[in-house]
Amino acid sequence: MSPSRPPNPALRNPESTAKILDAALAMAAESGPAKVSIEGIAERAGVGKRTIYRWWPSKGAVVLDALAQRLEGQQFERLEATPGTDFPAALKGLIKDTWIHALGDSLPVLSWLIGEAQHDPDVALELRNRLIDPARDRVATWIRRAQDEGQVAADVDPYRAVDLVYGQLYYRLLISPGPHNEAFAEDAATLALRGLQPR
Amino acid sequence: MSPSRPPNPALRNPESTAKILDAALAMAAESGPAKVSIEGIAERAGVGKRTIYRWWPSKGAVVLDALAQRLEGQQFERLEATPGTDFPAALKGLIKDTWIHALGDSLPVLSWLIGEAQHDPDVALELRNRLIDPARDRVATWIRRAQDEGQVAADVDPYRAVDLVYGQLYYRLLISPGPHNEAFAEDAATLALRGLQPR
Amino acid sequence: MSPSRPPNPALRNPESTAKILDAALAMAAESGPAKVSIEGIAERAGVGKRTIYRWWPSKGAVVLDALAQRLEGQQFERLEATPGTDFPAALKGLIKDTWIHALGDSLPVLSWLIGEAQHDPDVALELRNRLIDPARDRVATWIRRAQDEGQVAADVDPYRAVDLVYGQLYYRLLISPGPHNEAFAEDAATLALRGLQPR
Amino acid sequence: MSPSRPPNPALRNPESTAKILDAALAMAAESGPAKVSIEGIAERAGVGKRTIYRWWPSKGAVVLDALAQRLEGQQFERLEATPGTDFPAALKGLIKDTWIHALGDSLPVLSWLIGEAQHDPDVALELRNRLIDPARDRVATWIRRAQDEGQVAADVDPYRAVDLVYGQLYYRLLISPGPHNEAFAEDAATLALRGLQPR
DNA sequence: CTATAAGCGAGACGGTACGTCGCGTCTTGTA
């Protein structure tokens, strides 16, 4: 009478896993993320529903996993390097790299996922752990290095600097009207920089 | 075979309307917004489901209407008056007024609604029309007046200034970790002000 | 606090009445009787639902009324005259007159109405009063006259003789398989006659 | 987009099936067949509506199935044996066996079902296949044997003989006024026999 | 010759039931 002992990951079928994640992203891309359902994924992937529920707790988790996997391993050169002498240009480049190029077509999936997170605390938690926090950490670290070089005001918490920049982008993505393109990304960087420059 | 021409609003029963909106908010408050359902609202309000569908296209629309009605008519003194000589203090006060006091307990409803808007374009549109845009307009106008008085840098688009401030708040509300309280509101204002002050 | 005093028939609008009955029969003929609804009749007749409910208790009553009115006043020569010397021929003629020619296209409506009567006792009662019993009475009286002339065995209850003949017709109409045409009508008469002839 | 291929009957849960059929008959007996609804059956049987719709196309089909199952396997001794020397007595006994004793309490269900058949062609078809035709076949065969023994006029189609007898019973059950009891059953047999006896 | 009561069209209302969808759990048979 064990409380549904977790399955043994060693026995997991990598083929099914791949088919499920592919199906999830494909359906999100084709019919819009809102049309994604476990039943639909199962049918499209040629997989039993049970197999999905064995490894993921909800459809949000599946889509999140699929998106994370797609983004995973993307390297952002600017994050590897020191910001360099021209911090404003580096920041603008970074935002374009991460927000426009890396995310790009996945933005609808991301915003759907954030929507899902408002309904389901598990998805919210996983979303932060898998996507949000790591990204925040990487950029905050990068900003910390810029502070060490004197390119950014030293009295600003790097994480709050991330909020200042990315808050604008998420705000527009999720709620506020207006275009959501490269020009706006650059503008957001410019505006945030006014408050981040050393005095 | 006309496409079910819309009902005549003059014949709408205000009593039912009130019962429905009340029930929607009450259920959102008691069981969490995610538990709200049209069936539940109908039962609680003592109303036929048809009556709800006659006047609202979705449960998101009902909740939005209810929230908008609750917030409607809330006056924000600071928005009536000129910012005054101490713009930073006025801005901090404004955020506390609008975000902490006025929204306050409704924040879970608001974030659920934004989540819903990611799934349903109709809700997204209505959300902007009813809540987001009017609030942006009010604050942007207020900032414009501050610019006229020389309290805010003249080369900043007032709407972008709103993004800079509120982006941080929404970002934390919806996605990023960390406390979401009066101290954070004040901090967000402080950080944004660094970029808004006249040089 | 009178219990909904009945409406004054003198004030009844004959135009509306006609439109309602016409609409009922037309819809029964076009979409099949099972698709008839009070709402549909009202819309098609350009009449308020209230007007229908004022004068009829149910859709069955409306259709019944419409059918009765259509059949009303149809004269059957054979019922006026004495059966005459050739009772078998007269009976066959009568059945063809009443069942094939008079009812004819209305048979689906009649069978639907009998179906409705199995669900609604009011319709059942009214159906008997308006259609079934008068028809039984007429034919039974006619048979009684044939008995007086020695054309039908005197020891048979005329009403039971009606059952014997029409039972076969209704049975086939409502339940049993097989064609339902003039030939069958004649066959039913022939078979019944075997038991009705005087010994 | 296959048209929802039918479910695999091998996977059908016999327990649910039994609960559904029991609930259908119980509700028909308690509140009258007209009050039967799929929702009611589902609730009473502790079963999802979906499970009912998976296996039956309509509530008529459920009730029909339940009734057929109840009647199924009832053996009528008189149908097993040769009619014997006293055909009139055998026929009267047979009618009492089948109509009064076997059907008995189920007559309201049967008449409701016939009513339903007038509204729904699927029910009509199934009703004939499951109940009407088999019963007609059995009795017709039995009459055929009586004809071989010279107990019934040889020039009568056995199926038409069935019509002659049962037509009266159904006619009274469904439409015509008058008692519907053992005496009437006997009378119907007597009257029909007048036309069936060998000359 | 008005006024007041009725029928009327329109259609919103509280309900009941419909037939469908997707959820998350389960059972069955195969590898």
Add this chain to the structure above:
DNA sequence: TACAAGACGCGACGTACCGTCTCGCTTATAG
């Protein structure tokens, strides 16, 4: 024991009609 397949109990969806109601309007006697 994982897996494909898919039936199951369940809850909610959005729709169709039911029979009652409330609104203005017109019509037709009765004061």
